[in-house]
Amino acid sequence: MITEMNIEVEELIEKNANDFQIAKVFKKYIKEYVDSIDTSIDTNGGKDFFVKHTKNTDMFLISLYKYILRKNFGSYQPMSTAIPISLIALGSYGREQLCIYSDIDLMILYEDIKGYNTKDMIQEFITLAWDCGLKLGSRVHELKDVADSVKEDVTIKTALIE
Numbered sequence: 696m697i698t699e700m701n702i703e704v705e706e707l708i709e710k711n712a713n714d715f716q717i718a719k720v721f722k723k724y725i726k727e728y729v730d731s732i733d734t735s736i737d738t739n740g741g742k743d744f745f746v747k748h749t750k751n752t753d754m755f756l757i758s759l760y761k762y763i764l765r766k767n768f769g770s771y772q773p774m775s776t777a778i779p780i781s782l783i784a785l786g787s788y789g790r791e792q793l794c795i796y797s798d799i800d801l802m803i804l805y806e807d808i809k810g811y812n813t814k815d816m817i818q819e820f821i822t823l824a825w826d827c828g829l830k831l832g833s834r835v836h837e838l839k840d841v842a843d844s845v846k847e848d849v850t851i852k853t854a855l856i857e
Contacts, residue, residue: 697754700724704762714819717762718826725755725827732795742792749784749791752799752829756782759827763820767812779806780813785834785854798832799824802854806838 703720728751760782764772786800787793803820805813817835824831834851836844845852 696724696728697758701758704758708762708765714766714823714826718823721755721759721762721823721827725829728755729795745792745794748795749788749793752788752793753784755827755829756799756801756824759823760820763816763823766819767816779808779811779838780804780817783855786832789854796830798830800832800854802834802836802851804836804838804841 700720704717707717707720732748764775764778781804783789783802783804784800785802787797788800793799803817805817807813821831821833821835834854836851841851845855
């Protein structure tokens, strides 16, 4: 399913499709996945289901992120380790215990390096995730400020420890 979705997105990119058209494709595949969960629960109950559901959610988020990178860098995309953005799973998502209709808790850490337009890419990623129907609960922090944020907000500290 993910491979088919990525192929369809690539075809739309080649046709210079806009974000709305791309979001419709992601949304269609996410909906198909959610609709298939009923049969998945019958064969994979308990912890196995939560782990598989978390992994499927990972694949959708990674595909969204890769699309944003492709959109912003085109054929000149730097190595993924050079991009100053990190997506960190938190809460039940980070523990691989994501329930079907839970928020997907995500912390986005970035470094504001000239030329990468990290703030714009993060905003595009969050907007696209919401447009696709994902309930993204996100926290965005600049790397240099996260230590102070942890000292000031116990929920951030708890989330990172968890």
